[in-house]
Amino acid sequence: MDRKRKVDITGLGSTSTPAEDAAKKRNMGINPFTGAPYSRKYYDILEKRKKLPVHQFLDDLMDKVKNNQTVVVEGETGSGKTTQIPQFLVEAGYGAIGEGCVACTQPRRVAAMSIANRVSDEMDVNLGDIVGYSIRFEIKNGPRTILNFMTDGMLLREAMNDPFLAKYKCIVLDEAHERTLATDVLMGLIKEVLKNRPDMRVVVMSATLDAEKFQKYFDNAPLLKVPGRTFPVEIFYTPTPERDYVEAAVRTVVQIHKCEDPGDVLLFLTGEVEIEDACRAIRAEVEKSQDPTKEGELAVYPLYSSLPPAAQQKIFREAPGPKFPGGPVGRKVVVSTNVAETSLTIDGIVYVVDPGFSKQKVYNPRIRVESLLVSPISRASAQQRSGRAGRTRPGKCFRLYTEQSFKEELLEQTYPEILRSKMSNTVLTLLKLGVEDLVHFDFMDPPAPETLMRALELLNYLGALDDEGSLTDLGNKMSELPLDPQLAKVLLASPDYGCSNEVLSIVAMLSVPQVFMRPKEAQKAADEAKAEFAHIDGDHLTLLNAYHAYKQNGGSKDWCFSNFINSRSMVSAENVREQLGRLMGRLELRMVSTEFTARDYYTNIKKALTAGMFMQVAHLERSGHYLTVKDNQVVSIHPSSVLDNKPVWCMFEEFVLTSKNYIRTVTGVQADWLVEIAPHYFDLENFPECEAKHDLEAVYRRKDKSQQRPK
């Protein structure tokens, strides 16, 4: 079929392009997508849309897009770029029913959903028809969809089965400055795809500061700058460095409350515990020196992602009013992690307190450990934080560091995630995408060679890659599962050990946020509740017990509550389990169980786990502490573990560096299984001299003897 043909969709006998026809209809007051006259609401929104700064740049943008495969848009907050530019592209014909689609990626699911919702209103269509979204667990689009908002990770998934992204005529990468892992991989991939798709267009949208880097990366793509619409924010620095940033932050918040004009406060801290402590400290401080005639009430709200939604909603409450008629009005302060930096916008914030720290992931390829470390933020991040004070009116930002350290010590940009992460999953994805030469893949910021080597090594040990570096059949299957390679391998191995049903439950439980809750005010009760699920062999089977108990109690929320189980995590585990189960079906894996009363019911499960986790094993030394196998890191079993019989060998899910080196989610294993299931890894020829090796030697000797013995 001739894709360039001119069609007459208006019935007016014209021979113009579909885009021109659609424009004609639009001018006649008819929605070209529905054939119905535009609603009143459409015109109301249209008036507002036309006032957005981005509107003036429409012609310039379309001109640039027409003449260049890639265009970089630098747009500040409030410019309207995210909602308007995808629509402009659709109107220009880059999306047409049955012909091709405009995709717009977002780093976060809520963003993809809410923008799709907003844009479908603006276009006067039903969400899921012309405008849709795809995020994990929820695809809301259809055959007529021509504008699809999606998470960057979702587009990457799609690319695995559609390497040329044939569905899409135009791809908008929004929030590219956030440099998520998925966006970085997509950019490298899209650069390749563009060579084979001269018709394809890409719009890379980024906040200020780093647009040039994107331009350069995309072969000097033209830049369009769109101003934002925000209010000025006055910045204050401390004259000397603060020793204790939490204490300084609490002091500053109290100071603002006592001395500044009405307006809400946003304080950035690094994590849940720190935030809860600070909230208590602020409340106590204010209570201590309260003078109700001079200052109003102060409402303090914590905010972090693991907070239940109802508690998160509190941050949107109005600040408290005056306590008595004519008294001073109250104020609210939100003490938040980085979620409030990008994901969540709170209106009415006038004061921002920024101690200059956040928790960031760091990866050490030498010991293969990813951990979260409290680190100084970047200048870009500091700017983003201060901007939060000027959304509704002019504001103030108090930076609890010196101006000099802002200028001289902070990095310009936060290191992109790709330089701070394990690459095993990404490498598997890239291989599945057909990228064979990883070293020469055009990353915007190439990860350290050692990190890539570590990933290849891991995939090879798991059997996903052969010795030539090609994806094996197993590797292909692993790439289909939205799991880390180790867990993918566990799942794929589980039918061979007769326990895919149980392993699927465990893997699902491992893929969701912390299931066992332990509120500070009820630690003992929580520990007792958890003990009811404890399995003597370790945390993996304890998770399985909890899952089964949850199912037996009908997934009841009340049951979760009284057993200190996080019911949101359980719901999410059910979703994950369902999705993985579907994928297993597609991969033709059998769903089987060992008879519960059989002696090897639990052994089989632990063996299946070992089949993927054998590289994360620790050995108990004679000195009484554990050493990780091959990496020789001294570790302790995390106090949250149910394991208290100190098995000689144990496998663990994660390595956490906090007050000590901990291994978390731990299960005891037998040395025999290790040499039986992963002989290539526990091969004594390549094993560093250590106590673990001596133990293994004993296992091999025993094996040899039993093999020699005549039957």
Place this chain on the structure above:
DNA sequence: CTCTGGAGA
């Protein structure tokens, strides 16, 4: 004795 920022057909 425990401290997880975001995200994933």
